[in-house]
Amino acid sequence: MATSMLIQDIAQYEGQEVFVRGWLYNKTHKGKLVFMQVRDGSGIAQCVIFQKEVSEAEFEAAKALPQESSLILTGTVRKDERAPGYPGGYEIGVKSLEVIQNADEYPITPKDHGIEFLMDNRHLWLRSSRQWAILRIRATIIKAIRDWLDDHGYLLVDTPILTPAAGENTTTLFEIDYFGEPAYLAQTGQLYNEVNMAAHGKVYCFGPTFRAEKSKTRRHLMEFWMVEPEMAFFDLDALIGMEQEFVSYIVQTVLSKHAQELAILERDTSKLENVIAPFPRITYTEAVARLQKLAAETGDPELKENLKIEWGDDLGAPHETALAEMFDKPVFVTHYPVEAKAFYMEPNKDNPRVVNCTDLLAPEGYGEITGGSERIFDRDLMAQRVKTMNISEEAYSWYIDLRRFGSVPHAGFGLGVERVVAWVCGLPHIRETIPYPRMLNRKYP
């Protein structure tokens, strides 16, 4: 009697008769022999069909079976070093084959395809092993994020997605009709996090966020997932200490669990093995000096132009890439100019022109993966900021109330899940890090 088997466990079933339910991933046949690569969601196994060992109808069905047809097959697991697949090294000698559905001609073949075609067929592309590997790693990253926070005294407190007013910048919000009134899709849970922090001490929110920025780069999505921890009584040092432990844990967890998936992605893992706290840190002012020095020394006129920066300018993508290349780990850049950052960031006591904030830049040009800061907790300073930023005091009265009823120093940050996935997987573009990317020119499928 055949037992049900997941392909990921194939090595445990050597010599046993099993049945597998799945889809035909690829096929080649050679006379009286058919090799089928069958995937079941947990892995891919080679299934070998000899003409003599099955009925004539089954053999003819196997030879003619189109890619991605669904099937059930039974057979005996045997060890064979030649057998490809994930995990591979074992194959199934097929004894019977039942076709559930003969698929139509499948558009995605094992050959090369262009990105537009693949994105149009995203619903099918997700079945290919590269996308399979990415989404498995994404799931582990999400679990690692939650595990670490849950295990370190952080409480998950959900923040709303439908919000009445802007979080940071009104021009980048998706507006929707809320029974005749405007409402907006959340672009951050930050302000609500501060409320929750005052109730629970250390909190985080984790969910999709929405930004109507007309960004068209390899690092931007209109809809992306962000985890935002917020901690009472944390200063910048405590924030940095926590962030580096957190990020190290995420990366090391993926390394320990996904050797197979990282191999499918051909990721150079030596660069990830290095990602262990502590990470280097430099100030914004030092970063600008380093960039100016690099710009002065380079012989490449294009690079020189791209690296042009004056104190006060925010760092652009080429700056972040150049800075990250100077280190073999993620690097914290701290103390940006007040003007370059959000209204709620705490000014530095010794130098009020900068705020106590930090961005974490990933290596290899993956850019900013976290952004965080101490928050202004002084009632008068917050009132003044709200005024100068022209923010509606009425709409934000609940936020301003925080500074009236037991205000405390606190800090928090946001980490973009897709950017972390892109970095850990070594992907050139963020569009593959989420199952259904929402981009400037695409909302299908």
Add this chain to the structure above:
RNA sequence: UCCGCAGUAGCUCAAUCGGCAGAGCAAUCGGCUGUUAACCGAUGGGUUGUAGGUUCGAGUCCUACCUGCGGAGCCA
């Protein structure tokens, strides 16, 4: 939004100076007992993104538009 590039068979691409629209893969049929993007032989497959213009003749030149890609800005 700005700068640059592209759109030809289901897919990836080719087509010289403006002169018969072509190959690989996929599909279909046949062959082969160890394939790893198999291989060998055969067959079918086209409104060249859309609209207009120049020309004896346009995939190729011109104009407008559409769609996508790469980069910038903004950000996580």
